[in-house]
Amino acid sequence: MSFKYTPPKYAQLIAELERRIESGEYPPGSPLPSEHQLMAEFGMARPTVVKALGVLRDQGWIVTHQGKGRFVRGRPAIASGQQTRMGRELLDRKEAQVESSLLSAGPVPAPNRIAAYLNIEPKSPVVLRKILVTRDDEASEISSTWVPADVAEGTPLTGTDDLKQGVRRYVEAAAGIQLDHIVEHVTARNPTREECKLLGVKPSAALLAVYAVAREATGKPWVVVETVLPGDRHELEDAYPIK
Amino acid sequence: MSFKYTPPKYAQLIAELERRIESGEYPPGSPLPSEHQLMAEFGMARPTVVKALGVLRDQGWIVTHQGKGRFVRGRPAIASGQQTRMGRELLDRKEAQVESSLLSAGPVPAPNRIAAYLNIEPKSPVVLRKILVTRDDEASEISSTWVPADVAEGTPLTGTDDLKQGVRRYVEAAAGIQLDHIVEHVTARNPTREECKLLGVKPSAALLAVYAVAREATGKPWVVVETVLPGDRHELEDAYPIK
DNA sequence: TCAGCCAACTTGACTGACCAAGTTGCTCTC
């Protein structure tokens, strides 16, 4: 006795039209069959056809022009919202799953930049958790997590064991909120003396510094994850539509 | 005799629901009125109500749960696709509208990195257009545009006049294509001797280097716009949803 | 008291129909 999931009709139409676009049957720039033709071919009501075509338009597979028709663009080069983003990775990184060593984990006064990102007073108590990440036996990056002390208290963030979950989980649970979006800041700077030693770079080296500030839906920030990477060995990559 | 645009009914419903969410009448976490209630209150058919609610869901104002109802999230912190992106600005920048001076404009052999981004052989002929951008009478960034020579030939990119349009327009017209998306690479490096002189920084300074590669929908790249900024004076900022 | 069932409620999907707005090509008139 097996149960078979049948997708809704509009989803089936989406899949078939994508297949035809991908196969070249409907090449970029060519007109799509009219709604009326698709209704006849697939035996569907117009609103069902229109729903499928609406999804394809929203995803960027086609463009529509009232009175003229719909035209093929092709598989969207950018899968909307699908890109890997540095901040997301940092927030969800499980220390137990990467080669890393804990440098420090405990309360410190918030430096000016971190205080500004967290919207708190400079020198407010925050918990700093700092690790050195290694890749292929080479020191690769230094990652620092900054959480307001009253939130981090009692969480594994202040402990010495490798984190089995990403920072996000601990902060969400401790603060009883859901993190919504990340504001990411990228800059370049020279390394501190400590960073020179840990990363094996010269004092004149150029480091990429990324600060991912995670906020809840209202915009209130709850955690900053900073990572510094030697510029000669790392490059951030991102893709987005032109308009 | 005046003509007044009346938005479609579903758009009016969207606007009213957004207003109520923003005003606190429907606070975050609270249930939205059911479809049936909205139909009665606004005198609309169910598909019209559903269409409006679908847009609000897609934009992140609400979340929906079949059988349970729809719940308020609030104004999305990230307006999808609305962020300013460095690559977009670079591609559409009109030299005539910024304080800049032309450093060079002419054919050069493609350096390795640029060739890789343009998917051409190293040392292939490309046109390099390089400008120094000034802000508040201070040298701020060096921007270089790299276009395959056969595309740039005959365009204002090889000329000495300030560009009145962004690079995008010239490339699209010359190549007879439409640019679709940008793949952006960010790294940190030390300045060249020339850059030290132009930007007024020390050889040990850390520069942010941004390469925006503009591609058509098929993924074929057509132009690279590089910009280098002193790290101590610049920071890139970006925001995106966590999931 | 607890578990199961059912009714009422909710959103998801689908149908058929009609009117509005935009596009294009053909025909007719000047």
Next chain:
DNA sequence: GAGAGCAACTTGGTCAGTCAAGTTGGCTGA
């Protein structure tokens, strides 16, 4: 030959109705 009008076609918006799938609360029976 050029311009205007109209018919046929296209997508955009709206209505009314039905069935499917999921949730919740109340009632009944063990």
